[in-house]
Structures are given as C-alpha cells and as structure tokens.
Amino acid sequence: MPTELLISIAGVAYLCIQLLAFAAAIYALMTTRTSQGAIAWSISLVAMPLVSLPLYLIFGRGKFEGYIKARKAVDAALQSTSSKALERNFANCSVEYHTHDEKYKALEQLAGGGFTQCNSASLLINGKATFDAIFAGIEQATQYILIQFFIVKDDELGRQLHSRLATKAQQGVEVYFLYDFIGSHGLPVSYLDSLSAAGVHVEAFRSSTGHVRRFQINFRNHRKVVVIDGHTAYLGGHNVGDEYLGNHPKLSPWRDTHVKICGPAVLDIQLAFIEDWNWARQTVPELNWEPSPATSDNMRALILSSGPADDLETCRLFFVHAINSARKRCWIVSPYFVPDESVVAALQLAAMRGVDVRVMLPEKPDHRLVYLAAFSYFKETIDTGVILYRYHAGFLHQKVMLVDDELAAVGTANLDNRSFRLNFEITAIFADQQFASDVAQMLTEDFSHCREVSVFEYENRSWIFRITVRIVRLLSPVL
Numbered sequence: 001m002p003t004e005l006l007i008s009i010a011g012v013a014y015l016c017i018q019l020l021a022f023a024a025a026i027y028a029l030m031t032t033r034t035s036q037g038a039i040a041w042s043i044s045l046v047a048m049p050l051v052s053l054p055l056y057l058i059f060g061r062g063k064f065e066g067y068i069k070a071r072k073a074v075d076a077a078l079q080s081t082s083s084k085a086l087e088r089n090f091a092n093c094s095v096e097y098h099t100h101d102e103k104y105k106a107l108e109q110l111a112g113g114g115f116t117q118c119n120s121a122s123l124l125i126n127g128k129a130t131f132d133a134i135f136a137g138i139e140q141a142t143q144y145i146l147i148q149f150f151i152v153k154d155d156e157l158g159r160q161l162h163s164r165l166a167t168k169a170q171q172g173v174e175v176y177f178l179y180d181f182i183g184s185h186g187l188p189v190s191y192l193d194s195l196s197a198a199g200v201h202v203e204a205f206r207s208s209t210g211h212v213r214r215f216q217i218n219f220r221n222h223r224k225v226v227v228i229d230g231h232t233a234y235l236g237g238h239n240v241g242d243e244y245l246g247n248h249p250k251l252s253p254w255r256d257t258h259v260k261i262c263g264p265a266v267l268d269i270q271l272a273f274i275e276d277w278n279w280a281r282q283t284v285p286e287l288n289w290e291p292s293p294a295t296s297d298n299m300r301a302l303i304l305s306s307g308p309a310d311d312l313e314t315c316r317l318f319f320v321h322a323i324n325s326a327r328k329r330c331w332i333v334s335p336y337f338v339p340d341e342s343v344v345a346a347l348q349l350a351a352m353r354g355v356d357v358r359v360m361l362p363e364k365p366d367h368r369l370v371y372l373a374a375f376s377y378f379k380e381t382i383d384t385g386v387i388l389y390r391y392h393a394g395f396l397h398q399k400v401m402l403v404d405d406e407l408a409a410v411g412t413a414n415l416d417n418r419s420f421r422l423n424f425e426i427t428a429i430f431a432d433q434q435f436a437s438d439v440a441q442m443l444t445e446d447f448s449h450c451r452e453v454s455v456f457e458y459e460n461r462s463w464i465f466r467i468t469v470r471i472v473r474l475l476s477p478v479l
Helices: 003-031 035-047 049-060 065-081 083-093 103-111 126-140 156-170 189-197 265-281 314-325 341-352 368-375 378-382 417-422 433-447 463-473
Strands: 116-125 144-149 174-180 201-205 225-228 232-236 257-262 299-306 329-333 356-362 387-391 400-403 407-411 423-431 450-452
Touching: 003 035, 003 049, 035 049, 103 299, 103 314, 116 126, 116 265, 116 423, 116 433, 126 156, 126 225, 126 232, 126 257, 144 156, 144 265, 156 174, 156 189, 174 265, 189 201, 201 265, 225 265, 232 265, 232 407, 257 265, 257 407, 265 299, 265 423, 299 314, 314 329, 314 341, 314 400, 314 407, 314 417, 314 423, 329 433, 341 356, 341 378, 356 433, 368 463, 378 387, 400 433, 407 433, 417 423
Parallel strands: 144 174, 174 201, 329 356, 356 387
Antiparallel strands: 116 257, 116 299, 144 225, 225 232, 232 257, 299 423, 329 400, 387 450, 400 407, 407 423
C-alpha cells in the first residue's frame, strides 16, 4: 500500500477520533457530576484524544442510564401485580415521626420510602456467625431464595454454598443466584453450569451490555444480600470466600459484620434484589409481597439502596446527613477512607462542634492504592478533632456507622468515592436504642484492638512517599 494512502487513512482515522473525543468532551461537560471531573475530562479529551477517549469509555460515565429504564420496568410489573396489597400492608407497618424526629425525613427521601416498624435485627459478627446463619436460613426456605454477592469463589465456602443452593433447588425451592461479573471474574463456568443444571436460576450482573455500553465496566454491583421467602434477610460486608472465614494467609483474622433482619423491611431488600435481577435477566419473578411482622422486637428500620442510577448521589448524601445530624458521637468503620470534600467537611464540622468523631480503618491493606490515598486525608481531619484509628487484630472489612444513641447502620458501602458514586450498595438503617447499644458494644470491643493514628505518620514520611500519596489521591474518583 502506498505511503501516501497510509498517511491519508491515518489522518482520517485521527480526525474521526478527534471528533468523537470532542463529542465526548461535550457530553462530559453536560453530565459529569462534579465540576473538577467535568473540567478534567473535557480538557484531556480535547488535548489527548488517543489516550483519553478509551479511558472515558471505561471510567468516565457517572450515570447508569440503562438501569434507570430497567427499574421503571420493575415498578410497572409490581404495579400490575401486587402494588395495592403492598401499599396496604406497608401502611400498617409504617412509622409516623414527631417533630423531634425530623432528621429521619431526609433519610426517607433518600431511600424513596419510609421507616417500617415491627422489625427485628441481630448482629452477625465475623464469618462463621454470618454463614452459619445464612446456611440455616437457606435450610429453612420453603418458597424461594434470593442470593446476591459481589464476590463468589469456588473454594471451600463457595462449594458449601453451591451444595446447599443446589439441594434446595432440587427440592422445588426457587433459587435466584446473582453475582457481579467483574467482582466474581475468577468464578469458573463449571461452578455456574452445575448450579443451573440443579435448577438454580443463575445470572451475572453486567454493566457492559449492548453496543453502546460495551466498555462500561466501571459500575459494579457491590451488594451482598440473601432473602428467604420474603420474611428474613441477611446483608453486610461478607462475600463468599474462605478469607471471609479468616483463612487468608496474610489478612487473617478477617473482621467483618453482617446483620440478620426479620420483618417488613425485608421486602425493601427484596425489591432492591428484584431491580438488579430484572436488569440482568429482564424478568420479574413472582414473589411474596406480604409483610411478616417480627414477633420478638419492634425495631424501626429503613433500607437504603444506592447506586449510579439514582437521581441524587444517595450514598454520599446519606453519609453527609448522618454525620451532620450527630450531636454526641459519630463512629464510622470502613476498610477504605477516600471521602470526597463534602464528607470531609461534615466530619470536620462535627468534630469542631464537640461530637466524638471516630473513623476506624484497617492496619493491613488489601488494596495498596486505596490504602495510600487515605494518608492524604490525615492532616485535614485529625487537625480538626477527628480521631482516626487503625485496627491491628487482623484485616478490617466491616461497613458500620453509629450516630448518637439511636441511629445505627450496617451495610455494604465503604467510605470512598466508588461507593458514593459508582457502586450499587445497600445499607440497613435502624432507629432503635437497643440495636444502637449492641453496635456500640461491638465497636467498643473493636476499638480496644486499635491504635490512634497520628498526623505525623504522613508528615514525617519521605517526600517520595508524600508525592506518591498525593498522586494516588488524584485517582480517588475511581478507586
């Protein structure tokens, strides 16, 4: 092929890429949620299209448009089947607040639903208690099992789960198994095929579907949920892998928390699963939508589902509101500490008004970049009175929050930008003094295995380390 023709083809190709990058820059300017992100993407797309365009296709989108349409389809399906019964039954379980409880109204607005009463909840501390409870629930299922994890591994724990699900499916129980395609990338096809052969409905949650979203792999479904017959649910930080039982060679023992919930709040967890399932499978299974009030307790509970398909940044606003509402204490536990400016400001203000603000982080890292990024937040938080702790009795992976003596939350969301904007997450919030007391007791024990972080752990390090930390912080929107 003549050299002149090659040059002409290359020139036309580059012009096409430049035009596509310019269109992407305009799209980024109009849709990116933060001004910093909009500026960064727009400039880089115009100035370096060959590099920036593929990166934008993978990491640049902040809104999961396709999921929004799928969610509407679920709403329409439920409207035609069970909405009247659902509304009637939830009206009997809903909670009406007095004037002094107005701080909960914002949470209800974020959740798109109200607190329900007649719930019970119990903490499941660490892997053995969690999976013993989940396996017992699976054994008791008579109608259906909804099960969803970000990571599922084909190891000893994974095979135990596989065996139990296959057995229940063969007994006639409908089993719906949903896993994140990216998080569970190492799960062999044989694991999935054998589940399907046993009668389990198996599906992967993919964000990169179709021609338009082919490269859209930055959104992840980080939820970990099990629902039994519509009356019992389990959610929290555990995935399915031997390390979650404390069998990791470097990160053991593994410190994590789940919660078992019974009562009307379970239907909100079920609804979140069905929305995810419909996105993956384009079907809405027939399920039980009759609330089953707990007989042992009368806890007020709210289920907050969040993700990149929300109109607002639900997860981030939850953290900001919860921190701002604290008057006595605000304890947050997260394996990752990469907050955005609004959350940092909320932590600073809470500490300055005298609130006991504590953030518990792991001593051992499992993701090096996220671990390094956290150092960049030490000075601006510690100098205002926020107390940071490092948990040294193993690897800390739980996601828990305690506000004052009444509000406690257990879920899947980390204190980082990925959970705030890019991941599908789910959090159970309890407005209950006894449950808050149980969480306080659990965290007090955890704090006894911590050391307080000093700002000098960053400032006294080498200039190479500090520069590296600052560079890594620039990646915080996608960490």
